[in-house]
């Protein structure tokens with residue numbers, strides 16, 4: 001795994017599994033390894049609010065093309081409704097844990113801007129099905 005150069009961005013993703021079917025930590029790690037030869041993300045936020053560290057913050061993830069060298073990747077469980085349609089399926093526990101995790105990370109990396117995967121330039125995805133840049137306006141750097 002490559003070392004992370006700096007943390008300029010904290011990028012939020014969803015697993016894109018149906019929210020009524022659990023997606024295990026083992027499954028998430030296995031998917032990354034099958035696709036990229038390593039785990040893709042730094043943190044996993046489960047439906048019950050558990051925060052699972054996956055990669056050390058000192059190494060690169062594989063979650064956002066062109067930005068892996070300077071970003072941390074956080075992924076929440078869900079992102080599709082029961083019918084399989086992209087939706088913000090975060091539970092209250094997930095919302096709370098995401099906010100607490102981001103609060104800790106932005107204290108550690110004050111220059112880091114929080115963005116959703118879909119908010120990056122040239123990304124035609126719905127992931128993570130909400131607008132982190134707006135929702136976490138109070139945690140963003142001044143400029």
Ligand SMILES: [Zn+2]
Nearest residue numbers: 013014117127
């Ligand atoms: Zn994504």
